[in-house]
Amino acid sequence: MEKRVRVRFAPSPTGGLHMGGVRTALFNYLFAKKHGGDFILRIEDTDQTRYVKGAEDYIIAALKWCGIEPNEGVGFGDGPYKPYRQSERKASGLYKNYADKLIAGGHAYYAFDTSEELDEMRKRLEAAKVAAPQYNSVSRQNMRNSLTLSEDEVKKLIESGTPYVIRLKVPRNEEIRFHDIIRGWVVVNSTQVDDKVLLKSDGMPTYHLAHIVDDIEMKISHAVRGEEWLPSAPAHILIYRYLGLESDMPLLAHLPLILKPDGNGKLSKRDKSGLPMFPLDWHDERTGESYVGYRESGFTADAFINMLALLGWNPGDTREIMPMSELIESFSFERVNKSGAKFDPEKTKWFNQQYLRKRSDAELAESFAPILESKGHKAGLPAGEAGKVFLTEFCRLIKEKAHFINEFYDLGSYFFVAPNSYDEKVISKKWNENSKALYTKLNEKFSAASEWSIDSVTKLFHEAETELGKLDMQLVRVLVTGVSGGPQLMDMLALLGKTEVTNRISAALTVLK
């Protein structure tokens, strides 16, 4: 019988969740939803020295914004396997029990070496030109551990409170084979694997032990994580094996990494591409550093998620704009790539543009209102319903030009504040000695208008042209907005209103000679 699909996203609260982490969470989520399974959020806070205040709340808030909601776990109502924070799970002696089982089976041992002794060992091995200096089947013979010390000595050391760790006893020269859903069979010789610390001297388990214990306890069916874990997978296989749990082991899937847009390396917290690396604004209290988020930069969650999903995965056809429901429906690990994918800021913007266009004008107006307010131009808007209508129409006109809602203001600030300068290029090219008289007359016609709508202004304009001769639309635009480009002229004039338009033209005519 197939195991029920249960997957987990298990970040450690050492900082804000960056987009690479979001994608790992996303793939887990898509897979769970696709198979009607469970998606769990587990917090792996076994390293108190790296704990960052606020990180956990950030992770939860980020997942919520992204629409990647766990149905079990920290911040999402817990569930049958609570607690979901490893620091809290430790209290029951859970991890220690598993470590003890390994010791009893002869597959783990106590090690009393101090960090100085470990440093010395590494230096010694490096000096001896050992290719991979590590605590392993060879070097452990010269260290202070329960394999080299007598039973009595070990007992004495432990009873006297000497700090110790528990290490995995990795055999020498044994072939470790494991299957990865994305990569196929991977073979590693155990000589390459070091005797990993399983339980630290502070009593906390390391990731290696903790995630295995929890995956087993929480009945996880698939361990989906980043490629950076591939090298330690052989050690994990050994732990499952020595615990007699190989048959309950989750299936493995190592996701390709997201790489920097330029040059090389994996994506870092700060990137010069100009786009955020975090879903939400993140402020690290410890370092005092702040990072902007996608949300605050004007991205919509669906665009962000869509972009992330297609970084290293594709549906097998040419679809690109896919809402979450479609991503879920199409998702499979078979279509996840093996190689790392460079993050593409341009395409990311394009995704947001696509989603921006899909949103209704009224909806955009609602999102834009607070942005406008922050610019201090609320006063310029008509009150109440009229203001809403104005903003909705404004969004209709401006959205075709923008990638982000945050650009709306810069693209159309002249809708809210009259210009105080006029595009030099257009003026020097098109303004001549006849212009002043010509556009004064046009303005008179505007002033006399009894009706003011897109249609009526268009009609008025054409009438003026037959009467006064050819008019220059771009010049009219500059007189009213100060800039050379923008939405359809007539639409814009109509929205601005008769009074505003005629006032602005008058003002321009007094400035221009």
Next chain:
RNA sequence: GGCCCGUUCGUCUAGGGGUUAGGACGCGUCCCUUUCACGGACGAAACACGGGUUCGAUUCCCGUACGGGCUACCA
């Protein structure tokens, strides 16, 4: 350095023993538009290299190069 993973247009990718190697972003040209954008049409642009295997390899195998990851009492 060692080990592991990878390599199709600049980027994200489809494909797969015989294809005009397809799509998307970006770029360029044209059309639409009395502006800009949107939209439409078209275009430039790729199988890392060397050996095999084969009638035939971009596709399979091996090397090399290049890229990435790991190499902690961090995850």
